[in-house]
Amino acid sequence: MFKLNLKIALRNLWRNKGYTAINILGLSVGMACCLLIFLFIRYQTSFDNNFANASRIFRVVSTWEYPEGIFRSKGTPRPLPPAMREDIKEFEKVAAVQHSSAILKVNLPDGSEKLKVNRAIFFAEPELFEIFNFNWLKGNPSVLNTPNTVVLTDTVARTFFGSAEQAIGQSVIMNQGQPLRVAGVLANMQPNSSFPLNIVVSYKTYRDPNMQSWGSVTSASECYVLLKPGVHPASLQAPISRFLKKYYDGTAPGKEGHLLQPLADLHYNADYGNLAGQIMPRNELYGLAVIGIFLILTACINFVNMATAQAVGRSKEVGIRKVMGSRRKELIVQFLTETLAISVLSLLLACVLAEMALPGLNSLFRENLSFSLFSHPVIFVFMVGLVLLVSFLAGFYPALVISGFSPALAIKNKISQAASGGMGLRRVLVVVQFAITIVLIIGTIVILEQMRYVRNQPLGFDTQAVALVSVPNDSLSRPRFANLRDRITKIPGVTEVSLCDAPPSSMNNNQSSFSYNSTRDETFQINVKFADEHYQRAFGLKLAAGRFLARRDITAEYVVNETLLKKLNVREPADALGKYIVCQGVKAPIVGVVRDFNNMTLRETISPLLLCSRAASYELLAVKMEGKAIMQAMPQVEKTWNEVLPEYVYSSSFMDEQIANYYESERVTGTLFKVFAGVIMFISFIGLFGLISYVATQRTRELAIRKVLGASTAELVQLLNRSFIVMVCCANLVAWPLAYLFVTRWLSQFNYRIELTVWPFALAMLVSITVTLATVTLRSYRAAKTNAIDALKYE
Template structure:
């Protein structure tokens, strides 16, 4: 029986090759998209999930409430870890994690320099390894990092330093001015981890570990806690409030300090705080992706349901015969569902091929190492099985129900009429649904593209082009050579000018400092940057009042931006010149010597903040080099040579200002590409579905069209008649999509301080495009149907 059914199913599929192709193409592309999304989401959700205690691990983060905004920080004050260990009884463990970085030198037995490299390092309290059960290959995680100047390395780092990680324990290497002894080796930390630790140095040796300042927070100082078993995180609220009261005693503080216990799983998903790996995937984006996956699959299922019910009449005779010969409804249902399952499994096989083919593109897009290996992640296999069953059921159930419910008497005589019954209405509803989703995605894509273009082209208030940002070492000895380096670089042909500074005009890391203006504390912080006299010319910033910095380094001077004045309600920039500002509670009163025209000091999601430039080239971290646009690579090579001759003990690192700015929009790049790809997929699925449906309708209405033609209808009138119903459906879908798309897009755009105005044009354009595409798709088929000779259709059977 099964073999017979299979034979009938296969022959049926073969007979209707066109419809079969549409079904399988739609389903396989939809399923491939779903599998890709699943692989990606699974990977994103796997971050920080490999630890036995994961549900009891929290990171302590900081926030400040100001009059006009709220600030978030992943870091905490340095004394916090010790204080919490003392004050909270419900914690099994508290451990500080301090990021630092510097030059590492490894020497071989003979004392010759073997390796010189700049690396991020982490000072780690031993308790950290009781919270996180990283597998250790050598050494004891509880004892290895107790003594100052001991260090544990990842397997990869140990092999790099000493050739073979087995030989690492007991060896030493130089980190800055310290000699560190290797006491342990741990397994490489996987990519899906928010703390990319390769070099773990004992916290006991950290030079600033005993700092008592509660009002200074660096994002490099993190603290993790492990709850005692059975303790609810909400129970910590009371002790926390007491804790805040006990340690934050300064009544004059600008903002209200608070701490929050962030669940480990959130580290990867909360952009407010960030993490050391720099990898963030916001929950809303994951939800959006999942929604798109469901959309795509639904669209493909709708094609299937539409074409299956449309074809049902053609199979009514088979159904009639089966019923007359004793086939029960349940058996027929099983038969049809099996057919759907067969198609779906076939589609899955193609989907797997498509997934494999698309995976490199996706890896390139996300710059993450994602694998589609069922061996590594059996859950992907489970997902595929669930997907097949779900699709078979969603796509197959309704057609199976309709077909198995035919009256055998009518069915056997081919007299089943689905034309006016629920089938046609359902098809219309499904088509409208399908196109509503399509239009939403199309409109969304269109507007995302527009916003991205806007961001790319918006003038930032300074000129970032052809500027290299070359790091300079921060130790006191190196600082003495800043001027020397600058002069040498400036003399290089191809270099127009250079400036020693703490960062470019636009940078993500802004130091927010409280300050007083003429002795009074206003209710906001100012972002401070260090710069020398050439800074404003190098970046083409406009000084609108006063003058730039003087060349005299010993003279302390400030320059502020327009927003700084606006926030202080100073109308004329001239009024600010000569006024006194003191920063961060210092007693020094320093004059404002100039006002610079506003520029975008961070990405365009954020509004411009008040900025203060502090003339001090000794606090520089980079030298910004403005070059002639010709032959930049050669100029860069020469700069590197100069740098290496000035700082032979350090490691040269440089990037371009424009690339730094582009990195702000990494997320937009990914989202934009995804939307483009998936919009294309959904448009493809919807329109081949539409084509299938119009083919069916045209066949079904051949006779009616012939009659009308005989009665005098012209070809155009007939084409219009058939097209009209489809055009109305798509128009209706557009009208339904508009408000939904508007709400979603407006929400997305509200994340940008600088955004395009949402007007009716994108909606009208997408509507016109979709209507024209529908017209073309439908006309292609309806025209040939209308052109057919009516005599053939009217011949008596």
């Protein structure tokens, strides 16, 4: 019986090649996109969930409440971990981790240099490895109790010493003189981890002037805790508030607070970030999942439409089967089998399509790993689930309709259109399908428009042809800064060179409290940038009043921005000149006011800003070049740098590239929308073509009669197209409010955003109507041109 059903199914598919092709094409494209989305979501949700105690692991994060709002950091004051270990009994383990970078040198046995690299390193307490059960190939966590020991991952150990065995007991020289003994080797970190602990130095090796300061927090000092079994994080509110009372005196302008952030939140929460620097906001994952559902829904709608449309053609078979004694259930099973066959065929094609699209996905997300279709059993489960879901979604309703035909009518081929699921349902489905498409079209237009706007938005400073070369800042390198700057300034094509701690627009911003013309701290913080006297020319900053910084190595004067004056209610920039500011313990006069420039991404507003000189904080050399000279000048810059600072490691980037990086997630979102809107449009319109083909076939006789009565081809095409145009218009009406909600929400995250006008909506309508008209006319023209006599003769 099954064999016979399959035979009939396959023959039917073959006989209606056109419909089958439309079904399989639409389904497989939709399934392929779903597969890709699933692969990506699976990878993103697999972060940090391999630890034995995952549910009990938390990170302590810091908050400061200002009248303006809450300021957050993933870091904690350096004395916090030992204090918490002492005071909060509900914590089983507490561990401090300090993120840093260092120049590491490995020597050959004869004492000559084998390699020298600038790497991220982590100072960590041994407890960290009791909280997280990383796999130790050599040694154990206790080796981190000793100062001047280092633990490497397998790969790093191989790079440095050839193998894990050979690495043990060897020494690595940190920052030009501090030898570290290799005491352990860890298994390589997984790429889906927020802990890239490739080089871990014992915390006892770590030195910082702020070791005991509760008032100084950098986001690089993190603290992880393991709760005792059975302790609920909510029950820790009381101990933590006691802790806050004990260690903070409440005199600072921002009210300090500490929260416990669950391990499972680390990869997703953009408020705090993590050691790996890879964040995937959950909303984006949800967005992708919704798009995936839309895709599969659109493809299923095609299927339902085509299947119920074809149902009439199958009625005779159903009638005969019923007369022969087939029960309704058996017929349903038979038709579901057919759908299953199509789904499986589509899945096979979808795998091929997905495999072809994988390189694109990898490069889009710039992830250095390859998604693979067959790497995880859960992917198989998903595929099976997808096929079953699609078969059911797409097959069940048509099966119900077809199997419900009355045998007496069916056998005489007298099933009318109304009995076969009717045009009504099909119209609703098409409207849904179009509405989805239109939402995506509008979304795509707005996202691309916003991105174009952001790219063209004047930032208030010059971003073109500026290279940012990092410079080491220690007692050995600092005296050579002047020489380095002089030599690089002389390179042909270089027009200005400035030493600074950060470019005008940066993701790393120093916030500090300050006072203006009084002894009391203001209620908001200020962004402090350290820069020398060349900064203004290097970045093309404009002055509103006074002059720029003069040549000094320490802070002796300040330049502020217009936003600061606005916040301080100073009307005229010139009025601020000569007033005193106290910031980070330094009192100095304001000598100049710069015009506002964007100091963060365009998502944020411009902060109040302070520019001052301080050689001890410079970390960057901003090299402004003539646009044409970049290619020739950059190698020279590197050569000069290496000559002046031979014991350090050179690295550089470009200002405009850095700025482009701020909008990485918008770039990804934009590309995804473009691709998926295209795919959904494709699926919808092949479905549309299928439907119009069917409608045209159904109405052949009517068209013929009308033709005989004198209708022209144009009139007939219009007749067929009208209902589709009405459907598209309905879909637009449904889609607009949805798209509006989505788009305004998305735009609201940008401080600088396009005005939402009516034209993305109008354009989406125009596009949808044009494409629909083109698709439908293609088929209805053919129907209108057919010979009327043929249609009337054979009933």
